[in-house]
Amino acid sequence: MEHFESGLLMEVFQDCQEFVPSNLDALLKILKDPIVCSLAHEQKTANWEQRRVLRKKKSLKIKEDLGDKSGIANIYNHIGTICEKQGNYEQALEYYQEGLKIKIEIGDKMGTAGTYSNLGRLFFMKGKYSKALSIGKKALDLAQEVGAVIEIKAVSELLFDVYKMNGQPAKALEMYKLYIEMRDSLNSIENKEAGIKLEYK
Secondary structure (H helix, E strand, C coil): CCCCCHHHHHHHHHCCHHHCCCCHHHHHHHHCCHHHHHHHHHHHHHHHHHHHHHHHHHHHHHHHHHCCHHHHHHHHHHHHHHHHHCCCHHHHHHHHHHHHHHHHHCCCHHHHHHHHHHHHHHHHHCCCHHHHHHHHHHHHHHHHHHCCHHHHHHHHHHHHHHHHHCCCHHHHHHHHHHHHHHHHHHHHHHHHHHHHHHHCC
């Protein structure tokens, strides 16, 4: 029960007030029920995601007023990611595509690679493997061109999944090796940065 805000629990019970017992012991028993806790957690997550979208849209308006195209594209991608996590794939697709247009327009190759990767993952989730493969290859080419390790890691993981699903073990293994290489490279960078921070404490 300590993991849930009292206000959130009240929201859950306000929808079924006629079932809430007046006896405190019975009420506490219900609050400890795993199903109730699960429902409260789901409601909390949904509300949190909705608030994130609202905050992003407010930020989007500010970026638009400032004419910050890079910032606008980034927010489109962030909202797309939130929509994707919520299972709203069509909305996610719209936001990713809007962000992609701007990334291409301003010549942001790293950002374009990242957005291609997001789109590829979305198409994979929708079962459109040929589209996921095509756009994933574009993402990998761009990411490797600019040496974007994080993007290479993300898209190599995507392409591993696509090749595995398509029954192409040799290519899947190639992508897996690339993913491990990028993962280890990022870990090495993080360890070095952590060591520097400790040294100058």
